[in-house]
Amino acid sequence: MEGSTIIFYLLAALTLGNALLAVTTRQIFRAAIYLLFSLIGIAGLYFWLHYEFIAAVQIVVYVGGIVVLIIFSIFLTQQAGEKMPQQKLSRQLFAALAAFCGLALILVQVFQHVFTATTQAAVEPSVANIGNQMLGTDVGGYALPFEVVSILLLAALIGCIVIALRTKTTNDTI
Amino acid sequence: MPNTFYILLIPLLPLATFVMLGLFGRKYFQNTSGVIATVLLLAATVLAMYVAYGYFFNYGKAGGVYQKLIPVSYHWLEFSKGLSIDIGVILDPISAIMLVVVTFVSLMVHLYSLAYMKGDERFATYYAFLGLFTFSMLSLVLSSNIFQMYIFWELVGVSSFLLIGYYYDKPSAVAACKKAFIVTRFADVGFLIGILVLSFYSGTLDFKTLIATLTSPESSALKNAVSASFLGMSALTWGLILVFIGGAGKSAMFPLHIWLPDAMEGPTPVSALIHAATMVVAGVFLVARLFPVFAVDITALNVVAYVGAFSALFAAVIACTQTDIKRVLAYSTMSQIGFMMFALGVSKYGGEDGLGYGASMFHLFTHAMFKALLFLGAGAVIHYVHSNEMKDMGGLRKFLPITHITFLIACLAIAGVPPFAGFFSKEEILLAAYQSNKAIYYIALITSGLTAFYMFRLYFSIFWKKPYHSHNVHSATADKHGEGGFAMMFPLLLLAIGAAGAGFIPFGNYVSSDGNALKSEMHLSFSIAPVALGLIGIFTAMWLYKKENNKPDSIAAKLNGLYKSAYHKFYIDEIYLFITNKVIFNLIGRPAAWFDKNVVDGLVNATGNTTQFISEKIKGLQSGKVQQYAIYFLASVIGLAVLFIYLWK
Amino acid sequence: MHPGLNEILFISTVLFFIGVYGFFTRRNLVTMLMSIELILNSVNLNFIAFNKYLWPNRLDGLFFTIFIIAIAAAEAAVAIAIIINLYRTHKSIDVENAEELKY
Numbered sequence: 001m002e003g004s005t006i007i008f009y010l011l012a013a014l015t016l017g018n019a020l021l022a023v024t025t026r027q028i029f030r031a032a033i034y035l036l037f038s039l040i041g042i043a044g045l046y047f048w049l050h051y052e053f054i055a056a057v058q059i060v061v062y063v064g065g066i067v068v069l070i071i072f073s074i075f076l077t078q079q080a081g082e083k084m085p086q087q088k089l090s091r092q093l094f095a096a097l098a099a100f101c102g103l104a105l106i107l108v109q110v111f112q113h114v115f116t117a118t119t120q121a122a123v124e125p126s127v128a129n130i131g132n133q134m135l136g137t138d139v140g141g142y143a144l145p146f147e148v149v150s151i152l153l154l155a156a157l158i159g160c161i162v163i164a165l166r167t168k169t170t171n172d173t174i
Numbered sequence: 175m176p177n178t179f180y181i182l183l184i185p186l187l188p189l190a191t192f193v194m195l196g197l198f199g200r201k202y203f204q205n206t207s208g209v210i211a212t213v214l215l216l217a218a219t220v221l222a223m224y225v226a227y228g229y230f231f232n233y234g235k236a237g238g239v240y241q242k243l244i245p246v247s248y249h250w251l252e253f254s255k256g257l258s259i260d261i262g263v264i265l266d267p268i269s270a271i272m273l274v275v276v277t278f279v280s281l282m283v284h285l286y287s288l289a290y291m292k293g294d295e296r297f298a299t300y301y302a303f304l305g306l307f308t309f310s311m312l313s314l315v316l317s318s319n320i321f322q323m324y325i326f327w328e329l330v331g332v333s334s335f336l337l338i339g340y341y342y343d344k345p346s347a348v349a350a351c352k353k354a355f356i357v358t359r360f361a362d363v364g365f366l367i368g369i370l371v372l373s374f375y376s377g378t379l380d381f382k383t384l385i386a387t388l389t390s391p392e393s394s395a396l397k398n399a400v401s402a403s404f405l406g407m408s409a410l411t412w413g414l415i416l417v418f419i420g421g422a423g424k425s426a427m428f429p430l431h432i433w434l435p436d437a438m439e440g441p442t443p444v445s446a447l448i449h450a451a452t453m454v455v456a457g458v459f460l461v462a463r464l465f466p467v468f469a470v471d472i473t474a475l476n477v478v479a480y481v482g483a484f485s486a487l488f489a490a491v492i493a494c495t496q497t498d499i500k501r502v503l504a505y506s507t508m509s510q511i512g513f514m515m516f517a518l519g520v521s522k523y524g525g526e527d528g529l530g531y532g533a534s535m536f537h538l539f540t541h542a543m544f545k546a547l548l549f550l551g552a553g554a555v556i557h558y559v560h561s562n563e564m565k566d567m568g569g570l571r572k573f574l575p576i577t578h579i580t581f582l583i584a585c586l587a588i589a590g591v592p593p594f595a596g597f598f599s600k601e602e603i604l605l606a607a608y609q610s611n612k613a614i615y616y617i618a619l620i621t622s623g624l625t626a627f628y629m630f631r632l633y634f635s636i637f638w639k640k641p642y643h644s645h646n647v648h649s650a651t652a653d654k655h656g657e658g659g660f661a662m663m664f665p666l667l668l669l670a671i672g673a674a675g676a677g678f679i680p681f682g683n684y685v686s687s688d689g690n691a692l693k694s695e696m697h698l699s700f701s702i703a704p705v706a707l708g709l710i711g712i713f714t715a716m717w718l719y720k721k722e723n724n725k726p727d728s729i730a731a732k733l734n735g736l737y738k739s740a741y742h743k744f745y746i747d748e749i750y751l752f753i754t755n756k757v758i759f760n761l762i763g764r765p766a767a768w769f770d771k772n773v774v775d776g777l778v779n780a781t782g783n784t785t786q787f788i789s790e791k792i793k794g795l796q797s798g799k800v801q802q803y804a805i806y807f808l809a810s811v812i813g814l815a816v817l818f819i820y821l822w823k
Numbered sequence: 824m825h826p827g828l829n830e831i832l833f834i835s836t837v838l839f840f841i842g843v844y845g846f847f848t849r850r851n852l853v854t855m856l857m858s859i860e861l862i863l864n865s866v867n868l869n870f871i872a873f874n875k876y877l878w879p880n881r882l883d884g885l886f887f888t889i890f891i892i893a894i895a896a897a898e899a900a901v902a903i904a905i906i907i908n909l910y911r912t913h914k915s916i917d918v919e920n921a922e923e924l925k926y
Contacts, residue, residue, distance in 0.1 A: 008826045012834050019838055019861050023845030028854060035857045042864050045834070049875055054888055058867075061892050066860060066899045073853055073903045077910045085917070087848050091801075095847035098805060102812050103840040109819070110832050115877055122879035133882050134889075142886045149893050156897035164904040166911075798925030800918060801847050801855075808843065 008048055015041030026083045028074055036067045051125055177228055178245045180221050181263055184273060185312035187218040188280075191305030199298025207298035208291075211305055212284040218308075219277040226270040230684050234265070240689035242266040242382055244318055256377050262318035264381060267685040268462050268535060272315040275542045276452050280308045282665035283447040286550050289661035290443055290557060300340065304447070307333035311452050315459060320369055321379050323460070327365070327424070330456065331358045334448050338440040350436035357433040361423020368416030371409060372467070375399035381463065389466045396470070407473065414474035418461060418481075425457030426508045427515065428485040432747055434508055438500040442553030445500060450507050450549050451542035458514045458538060465531060465687060469523035479519025483617045486512025488744070490624035494631065495730075495741040498562045499552050502632050503545070506588070509625060510541050513618065517603040520610040521687065528687030529609070533602030536681040540595035543672035544587040550666055551581040554658055555636055564632070568639040568722075576663050578637050580670040585633045587673045589626035589708045592701075598677035601701055608700070622704050626711030634719035831872040838865035852906050852916040856899065863895045 015038050022034035039062050046055035086092070123129060134142045191211045199207045234240050247262035284304060291300055310329035317323035332355075339351030373379045376387040376395050387395045388410070399410040407415075419430075426434040437449050448454070461468060461478060468475050486509045493505035514534045521530025554577045559566055571578040587594035590601075600622060607615040682692030718726050730737045739745060795806075838861060845858030867888045874884025910916050 002825065005826060008830070012830075016834065016837055016841070019841045022861070023841055023849065023854070023858055028851060031854055031857060035860065038861065039864065042868060045831075045868065046871060049831075049871060051871055051875070051885065054867075054871060054885060057889060057892055061896055062860070062864070066896055069899055069903055070853060070857060073906055076907060077853070077916050084851055084854075087850055091805075092848050095805060095844055098809050098812070098847070099840040099844040102808060102843065103836060105812060105815060105819075106836050107833065110836065111829060115828055117877050118880060120880040123882060125882060125885060130882065130885065134886060140881060140883075145886070145890060149890050153893065153897050156901050160900045160904040163901065164907050793926040796924075796926045798922030800921075805847050808847075 004048065008045075011041050011044040011048060014038075015045065026086065028078070028084055029071075032067060032071050032074060035070070036063060039063050039067065053125065053127055053130055177225050181225055181245055181265065181316070184218050184221050184225065184277070185309050185316065187214045187221075188305040188308035188312065190214065192302050192309060195298045195302035195305065199302055200296075204298050207301045208284070208288045211301040212281070212288065214305075215277065215281050215284050215308065218312075219281045222273040222277040225265075226274050229265055229270045230267075234267075234270075240267050240684070240686075244382065247318060257373065257379060259321045259379060260319045261322055262380075263316045264318035265316075267689070268459065269315045271535065271539060271685055272459060273312065275539060276308065276311050276315065279451045279542055279546050280304070280311075280447055282546060282550070282669060283443045286446075286553070286662055286665045287441075287443045289658045290553055291441065296340075300337075300441070303333060303336045303340070304444075307337065307448060307453070311456075314456060318381055319379050320373070320381060320384065323463075324362075324365065324369060327420070327456065328362065330453055331355060331362070331424070334358075334437070334453055337444045337448060338437050340440055340444065344439065346436075347439040350433070350439040354433040354437050357430055358423045361420050361430050364416040364423075365420020368413050368418075368420060371413035371416065375402075375409060375413070385464070385466045389470055408471075410467075411471050411473045414464070414468055414471055415477055417464065418457075418474065418478055421457030421460040422481060423457070424460075425454050425511050425515070426485075427457070427481050427512065428488055429746065431485065431489070431508050432750060435501050435504045435743070438498070438504050442500070442549060442556060445504075446546045446549035446553070449504065450545040454507060454511055455514070455538050455542070458511060458518065458534065461515070461518050462531065462535065465518065465521075466523055468518075469521075469687075475519050477519075479516045479611065479614060482512045482515025482517075482519055483614045483621075484512070485509070486516065486621045487617055487624075488512075490621045490628065492740050492743050493628040494624060495737060497564050499555070499564060499567075499632060499636065500549075500562055502628060503548055503552060506548075506625070506629065507545060509621060510537070510545070510588070513600070513603055513621070514538055514541070516614055516618070517606055520607050520614060522610075524688045525690060526692065529602065529692065530606035531687035532682045532685055532692045533599060533606050535685045537599035537603055539681065540587070540599045540673070540676050543669055543676055544584040544594075544596060547580055547584040547666060547669035547673055548588070550662075550669065551577050551584065554662055554666070557658060557662075564635045567636045567642070569637070569642040571637040573642060574637075576666060580666040581633060581637070583670045584673050585629045588629050589712060590622055590704055591626075591708060591712075592705065593674075593677065595673050595675070595677035597701075597705070600704065601697075602682075604704055605697065605700060619704060619707060623707040623711045626708040627715050630712045630715035631719050634715055638720050640722045828872055828876040831868065831876075835865040835868040835872065838862075838868070850917050850919055852909070852918055855918065856902050856906070859902075860895065860899065863891060867891055 018034045018038035018041060022031045022038060025031050025034065039058065043055045043058040043063070046052075046058060087095075133140055134146055137143050191214050195203060195207050195211065203210060228234075229243075230240075234243070243265040245263055245265060247260050250259050250261050252258035284301070287300065287304070291297060294300065307330065310326050310333055314323055314326035314330060317326060335351045335355040338354055339347050341347045369379075372384060372388070375398055376384045378384050378387065387393050388399065390396070396410070399413070400408045402409040404412060421427075423430040434449060434454070438445055440448075468478065489505040489508035489512065493502050493509065496502045496505065514537050517530045517534035517537065519530070521528055521534070523531075554574060555567065555570060556562055558570070558574060561567075583594065587596035590597045592598075604615065604618055604622070607618050684691075686692045718729075742748075842858045842861035842865065845861065846855055849855050849858060870884040870888045870891070874882065878884065906916055909921060913920050
């Protein structure tokens with residue numbers, strides 16, 4: 001048993017276990033923390049796959065941004081210590097059944113399929129290569145999607161502000 | 175033809191009366207409506223006489239034979255080549271005669287009603303309805319197309335309905351007008367089916383063409399109609415009998431006669447016009463119009479003859495027991511129309527064999543005169559006494575002299591006493607019956623005797639029997655209001671002249687089955703039997719009724735069962751009521767109503783209820799819960815994926 | 824044996840369906856949002872795995888992952904804004920209380 005194999009299985013267990021806890025726990029703050037650890041596990045998997053850049057982006061954006069945002073919203077909207085109510089049992093069972101069926105279907109398909117890898121030379125996913133490709137405009141260049149995503153981010157920014165804006169009350173002084 | 179415009183004007187003048195008085199009468203013309211209507215009708219009468227004179231003496235004949243002329247024809251609804259409803263006018267001997275009869279009697283009634291209906295608050299409406307009736311009857315006799323005649327047939331029935339129910343706040347009048355309309359409408363179903371059968375086989379609806387197609391011996395239409403048989407009788411027989419059923423309903427032949435006595439609920443001038451002289455002879459007119467086709471089929475002709483003869487006898491027996499003077503006159507009308515019917519039934523077509531036809535039409539003409547006179551006279555009596563029952567009358571000859579004399583003339587005419595009009599027409603009928611069918615001859619003879627008896631029973635009970643005491647008037651001054659004025663007496667006098675003198679017209683020269691003149695001879699030896707029987711009837715009535723005595727009651731007690739059933743009109747009304755209530759309503763009506771309410775309505779309601787039930791059950795699918803939607807979504811996607819991956823062939 | 828593509832696909836699939844289960848079952852809007860993040864992460868893992876094992880000569884999977892992360896961040900922000908707005912009107916973020924669009 002190699003070390004990388006062990007590390008892989010540990011990371012997998014970390015990810016899946018925390019994810020499961022995140023969706024079943026009855027205390028909301030703990031759910032957020034479990035989510036945080038699950039995302040760290042994902043980042044670990046990226047590191048194991050030798051895609052360091054993505055792992056870093058994951059930690060910075062997801063863990064450091066989105067989970068913090070979620071924790072903010074928890075504090076803004078309710079008490080963090082109370083136990084949350086659960087769905088009725090029939091719904092839970094049915095949902096579990098549906099999820100399990102879907103899981104089985106896809107796993108069967110995945111394991112039956114024969115994935116053929118390409119035989120061409122590999123490209124090192126270093127920051128320099130990523131930068132050249134992302135901002136390049138020749139074949140394999142992603143400059144256009146990059147610009148589009150930035151427009152989307154602008155729209156999302158404005159949208160958030162508009163949606164969360166408190167409407168003016170009627171008796172406001174000039 | 176120079177007179178086309180005048181011919182069209184004859185029915186249109188009363189129509190104008192109807193429209194004007196119907197729309198504006200109540201508001202503008204209330205008091206003058208009678209005069210307006212009478213003047214317009216006078217113009218129509220003059221025109222009718224002018225047209226009839228022109229037809230009979232100037233242009234009607236061609237080669238010595240009276241022709242059927244069609245001055246006006248307008249092509250209206252076409253069903254197929256040759257089968258179309260045209261609106262047209264036909265001018266032949268019977269329609270010319272009917273023009274004169276209808277307009278003249280209607281004019282007399284209009285004049286009479288000026289005094290009789292004076293002061294009635296719906297005066298204008300009354301004259302409007304009279305105008306509608308006159309228009310419909312005139313158009314009926316002038317119709318050149320059998321479907322056009324059916325249209326006006328129905329319109330005449332509507333006018334009768336409106337006029338019988340004129341006093342609409344009396345429940346008996348309302349019941350009577352409904353009964354009349356329903357019975358005649360029921361008979362008209364037969365008429366319509368008969369029209370369809372006849373027009374199917376002859377391929378046309380036009381009278382002239384229909385008659386020509388179905389009577390010429392070589393025509394294929396006739397062969398088809400005769401050979402196609404249904405339940406033992408040929409199609410031609412069925413068609414003719416069904417048409418006769420329609421005529422029997424309108425002419426109150428047994429067993430469709432039940433509406434005529436009840437129709438006496440209408441005002442008396444209406445009874446004189448519609449239910450004595452004109453509308454009830456529409457059935458006879460119909461058979462006469464189609465007579466050439468009837469003559470081809472002996473079975474249908476026999477049906478006409480026997481129904482007519484039986485109705486005549488039946489009505490005469492009942493009339494001997496009735497106490498309401500208008501009911502007596504109603505049954506007398508039914509009896510006389512029976513005479514006209516069987517006269518047609520025993521006749522044949524062509525030459526001297528067509529004596530019955532000529533006799534029937536002659537009797538129609540004279541009957542219109544004396545029956546209208548009888549009814550108008552009865553109206554004068556009722557107007558004076560304020561009651562319809564014979565027990566309230568008696569000894570009125572001192573108080574109503576003109577009415578008395580004219581009533582006597584009419585009774586003598588109807589009893590067949592020479593030289594009044596009824597004698598001549600009845601002689602011809604009896605002669606025609608004697609020559610063809612002895613059984614009907616004997617029935618007719620007995621009926622003539624009974625006719626004389628009950629008419630004079632009526633006469634003596636009104637004008638002789640006992641001295642008149644007015645019970646229900648307040649003081650002696652009421653007796654002074656006497657007979658009605660000029661407006662009521664003048665029509666009586668004119669009609670009396672007609673009843674007395676009409677017999678001397680050589681009718682056979684003008685009206686006969688094929689247009690050739692009939693030689694009308696007087697067989698004096700033949701006339702002895704009927705006249706003798708009539709005189710016996712008169713003297714029996716005089717013996718029993720001239721003075722007050724108890725002989726009639728003792729005779730009635732001896733003939734107990736027969737008298738009672740005749741008094742109750744042989745329970746025919748009760749039989750009809752039984753059949754409709756117990757049989758039709760219970761056995762057909764109630765199950766049909768149950769079916770309609772529970773099955774038909776139930777089906778529709780069930781559709782609605784089921785839809786509602788299902789929608790209640792599935793509305794939960796739109797619960798507003800996002801997660802539920804997401805579960806359905808995922809489940810469907812998995813299902814579709816399984817379908818496409820594994821099950822798609 | 825050394826874990827290959829199949830194991831990673833297994834992990835990402837399980838993660839995906841854990842997220843789906845959480846989305847169906849949780850009554851709280853914020854926890855639903857967390858489930859959505861799990862789903863998006865599983866997709867990211869898929870992209871990276873395919874990029875490494877099937878198409879190592881290109882970086883398409885990596886770029887898609889970057890874009891998905893960016894978009895997920897934007898979407899989470901918008902979702903939080905909506906949740907805050909909903910909290911203002913309903914005074915609760917129980918998703919069962921937001922069922923006005925029913926029959």
